[in-house]
Amino acid sequence: MTEPTLFELSSPGRTGVTFPEADVPRFELPDSSLLRDDLPLPELAEVDVVRHYMALSRYNYSVDGGFYPLGSCTMKYNPKINEDTCRLPGFLYTHPLQPIETVQGNLMLMYQLQEWLKEISGFAAVTLQPAAGAHGEFTGVLMMRAYHKARGDHRRVKMLVPDSAHGTNPASAGMLGMTVKVIPSDARGNVDLEALKAECDDTVVGLMLTNPNTLGLFDEHIQEVVRLIHECGGLMYGDGANLNALLGIVRPGDLGFDVMHFNLHKTFSVPHGGGGPGSGPVGVSARLADFLPAPQVGILEPAEGDTPPLYGFVTPKHSIGRMKAFHGHFGGGLVRAYTYIAMHGAEGLRDVSQYAVLNANYLAARLRGTYKIPYDRVCMHEFVMEGRIEGSDVRALDISKRLMDYNFHPPTNYFPLIVHEALMIEPTETENKDTLDRFADALLKIAEEARTNPDVVKSAPHSTPFGRMDEVKAARELVLCCWLPEGYDSNR
Ligand SMILES: *Cc1c(COP(=O)(O)O)cnc(C)c1O
Numbered sequence: 001m002t003e004p005t006l007f008e009l010s011s012p013g014r015t016g017v018t019f020p021e022a023d024v025p026r027f028e029l030p031d032s033s034l035l036r037d038d039l040p041l042p043e044l045a046e047v048d049v050v051r052h053y054m055a056l057s058r059y060n061y062s063v064d065g066g067f068y069p070l071g072s073c074t075m076k077y078n079p080k081i082n083e084d085t086c087r088l089p090g091f092l093y094t095h096p097l098q099p100i101e102t103v104q105g106n107l108m109l110m111y112q113l114q115e116w117l118k119e120i121s122g123f124a125a126v127t128l129q130p131a132a133g134a135h136g137e138f139t140g141v142l143m144m145r146a147y148h149k150a151r152g153d154h155r156r157v158k159m160l161v162p163d164s165a166h167g168t169n170p171a172s173a174g175m176l177g178m179t180v181k182v183i184p185s186d187a188r189g190n191v192d193l194e195a196l197k198a199e200c201d202d203t204v205v206g207l208m209l210t211n212p213n214t215l216g217l218f219d220e221h222i223q224e225v226v227r228l229i230h231e232c233g234g235l236m237y238g239d240g241a242n243l244n245a246l247l248g249i250v251r252p253g254d255l256g257f258d259v260m261h262f263n264l265h266k267t268f269s270v271p272h273g274g275g276g277p278g279s280g281p282v283g284v285s286a287r288l289a290d291f292l293p294a295p296q297v298g299i300l301e302p303a304e305g306d307t308p309p310l311y312g313f314v315t316p317k318h319s320i321g322r323m324k325a326f327h328g329h330f331g332g333g334l335v336r337a338y339t340y341i342a343m344h345g346a347e348g349l350r351d352v353s354q355y356a357v358l359n360a361n362y363l364a365a366r367l368r369g370t371y372k373i374p375y376d377r378v379c380m381h382e383f384v385m386e387g388r389i390e391g392s393d394v395r396a397l398d399i400s401k402r403l404m405d406y407n408f409h410p411p412t413n414y415f416p417l418i419v420h421e422a423l424m425i426e427p428t429e430t431e432n433k434d435t436l437d438r439f440a441d442a443l444l445k446i447a448e449e450a451r452t453n454p455d456v457v458k459s460a461p462h463s464t465p466f467g468r469m470d471e472v473k474a475a476r477e478l479v480l481c482c483w484l485p486e487g488y489d490s491n492r
Contacts (some may be wrong), residue, residue: 005212006470009042009044009048009052009337010042010044011043011044012043012242013043014043014044014046014048014049015043015045016044016045016046016047016049020086020192020364024318024486031194034275037207038070042433049434052423055133055235059465059477061373061404061409062273063075063077063078063088063273064077064192066407066408066409067408067409067427067431067435067438067439068273068409069252069408069409069411069423069424069425069426069427069428069439070273070381070409070410070411070412071214071216071382071411071412071415071423072166072214072241072242072264072272072412072415072424072426072427073272073384073412073426074241074244074263074266074267074426074428074456075272075273075379075426075428076244076266076269076428076429076430077267077269077407077428077430078269078271078336079339079340079343080272081339081343082269082270082336082339082340083336084218084337084338085335085338085339086332086335086339087331087332087390088489090105091106091109091330091331091335093106094106096141096326096327096330099201099298100310100312100313101310102310104310104311105328106330107297107311107312108311109329109334109335109338110128110330110334111297111298111299111311112218112298112338113128113281113334113337113338113341114126114128114281114297116338116341117262117283119262119281119283119339119347120243120247120248120251121240121243121250121251121252121253121262121283122251122253122254122255123252123253123257123259123260123283123284123285124253124283124284124285124286124289125283125284125288125289125292125296125316126281126282126283126284127139127281127282127288127292127293127296127323128279128281128297128327128328128334129281129293129322129323129324129327129328130261130279130280130281130282130323130324131277131279131294131328131329132263132265132278132279132280133168133239133240133261133263133266133278133280134168134242134280135169135172135280135323136240136261136262136263136280136281136282136322137168137169137237137239137280138172138175138176139261139280139282139293139320139323140172140237140259140261140284140330141159141172141173141176141178141205141208141237141286142281142320143259143284143291143292143320144205144235144237144258144259144288144290145176145178145205146318146320146473147287147288147291148205148317148399150291153189153233153418155202155203156202156203156204156205156233156234157177157179157203157205158178158179158180158181158199158201158203158204158205159173159176159178159179159180159181159204159205159206159222160177160181160183160196160199160204160206160207160208160229161173161180161182161183161207161208162183162185162191162209162210162213163182163183163184163185163211163416163417163418164185164189164205164213164214164243164416164417164418165208165209165210165213165239165416166210166214166239166415169208169210169237169239170182170208172208173205175196178205181199181439182201183195183196184287185213185215185375185418187221187247188217188375188377189213189215189217189377190217190219190220190221191219191221191225193209193221193224193225193228194227196228197228199219200228200229200231200373202232202233204229204232204233204234204267205234205235206229206234206235206236206237206258207225207229207234207236207237208237208239209236209237209238209257210241210242210245211223211238211252211255212242212245212379212380212381212382213240213242213259213386213416214242214384214415214424215375215378215379215383215416215418215419216242216245216360216380216381216382216383216384216415216424216426217375217377217379217380218245221320223255223256224257226255226256226257227256230256235258235259235288236257236258236259237257237260238252238256238257238259238260238261239260239261240252240260240261240262240263240267240283241261241263241266242380242381242382243262243263243266243267243430244266244267244326244352244356244381244428245353245356245357245380245381245382246344246353246380247267247350247352247353248347248349248350248352248355249347249350249351249353249354251285252425253283254466255478257285258284258285258287258288259282259283259284259285259288260283260376261280261281261282261283261284262281262282262283262381263278263279263280264278264279264280264281264333264334264336264337265278265279265333267476268336268337268340268341269336269340270332270336270337270340271332271336273386274284274458277329277332277333277412278329278333278438279328279329279332279333279337281328287314290318290319291316291318291319291320292316292319292320293313293315293316293320293322293323293324294313294314294315294316294319294321294322294323295313295321296314296316297311297312297313297314297323297327298311298312298313298314298316299311299312300312300314306444319470332351332420345489351429352429353381353429354429355367355429356380356405356428357380357381358382358428359377359381359427359428359429359431359436360377360379360381360382360383360425360427361379361381361383362427362433362436362458363383363425363427363440364379364383364385364425364438366437366440367385367440367443367444368435369446370389370444370447371385371386371388371389372385372388373385373386373422374386374419374420375419381428382425382426382427383424384422384424384425385401385415385421385422385423385425386419386420386421386423387400387422387423388420388421388445389450389451391451392450392451392454393454394450394454394457394458395421396414396421396422397412397414398450398457398458398460399423399443399446399450399457400413400423401461401468402446402449402456402457402460402461403443403446404460404461404463404464405440405450405460405461405462405463406438406445406446407463408439410441411424411425411426412424412425412426413424427439429480437465443490479481
């Protein structure tokens with residue numbers, strides 16, 4: 001093993017701590033045998049700690065540092081005003097167990113956010129509890145099951161999921177013991193209607209559909225799909241991860257979806273990628289509203305004259321119960337998303353989607369002749385191309401690694417599964433044309449390298465602190481602390 005250099009900086013006697021004056025009287029501890037003499041904490045000066053974390057932060061790629069076209073993840077720029085609002089003392093220092101009279105502002109924000117999400121999506125009611133998209137899916141599927149059971153319909157055990165779906169969709173249904181049936185896509189990337197019809201019967205819980213789907217394509221038969229599912233007594237689940245394509249243009253509730261999760265950390269600029277916290281509210285149509293998780297923020301006493309309404313918690317009649325400790329990710333998720341919506345307004349949100357779609361189509365147009373786009377029609381906010389070049393054996397993974405040398409975050413790789421060597425590219429609305437052009441130029445350059453100098457692509461990245469990882473070895477021999485390679489210069 002090589003000598004650790006970055007994580008063992010401790011030197012006996014160094015210190016960076018100055019304790020404040022005690023503001024309570026001193027007491028001798030009654031039983032000193034309970035105390036340790038020795039505590040193996042690192043001994044460092046303040047400047048050592050600051051440099052250590054600064055060095056680590058520079059190894060990290062972030063949306064504040066550069067373009068991050070990770071398809072399906074909507075890595076848009078997160079406006080810094082969100083950080084101001086979520087740190088306002090009234091939001092930051094409240095406790096979820098405080099009496100409701102003392103947190104009316106927080107409850108009003110949650111209520112208003114529910115109302116806005118309803119207006120954006122066309123649903124009748126919204127819960128803010130779920131902690132992420134996958135958690136929202138689980139919540140939604142629980143409500144679908146509760147709905148069927150409440151009608152005495154116990155035969156429904158089959159969840160339909162298209163082959164382009166995100167893995168969390170079958171996982172959510174599978175966790176509830178349902179049988180997952182995969183529905184193939186047709187040649188234009190839509191749900192294959194014949195295959196769907198063949199599965200529609202009285203055992204169908206519903207269909208979990210992402211629209212636009214993970215190919216970035218709006219299903220051309222969406223109304224027919226919804227009709228088929230409803231006709232056989234099933235419910236339509238909408239995976240709202242791709243809502244960034246639809247704001248102010250199409251409302252999933254109006255299309256006939258019964259339930260959908262929002263990913264506030266995608267569409268509504270809550271930071272993600274570093275592990276959260278995410279936020280995955282769920283909207284439902286009127287017939288599912290009574291099944292929403294409890295508690296739900298509601299108005300206990302309506303406004304009267306100059307007296308504002310009293311906000312508090314209500315329990316839907318057939319609630320599936322609690323999905324999350326307290327009330328969801330309030331400060332980190334809900335306040336930031338509220339700020340984002342308030343700053344944009346209805347027209348601003350429509351602009352968001354229109355620019356997101358324009359940017360994706362612009363990139364597709366620049367790359368089309370060089371890279372194959374297998375389901376090639378006007379895309380929504382993202383598109384999927386093949387990471388293969390005529391006359392070269394480089395793979396999508398190589399292209400992604402090489403993009404890092406051009407200082408771009410790679411696109412999503414090898415997803416959706418129905419495209420060979422998939423590279424899924426989502427530029428988002430927050431990038432300007434210069435950035436899009438630099439990115440397209442880099443991909444065109446890499447295609448040229450793949451033909452003329454494939455080794456430079458296949459051995460990339462060359463400019464990052466660490467070179468090409470052995471991903472199989474990393475998975476088999478998991479080492480969860482960091483050793484730097486011998487001779488590595490931590491000051492570069
Ligand atoms: C991101 C994503 C999910 C899961 O959402 P999380 O918030 O990451 O749990 C589900 N479906 C699709 C299509 C996604 O892109």
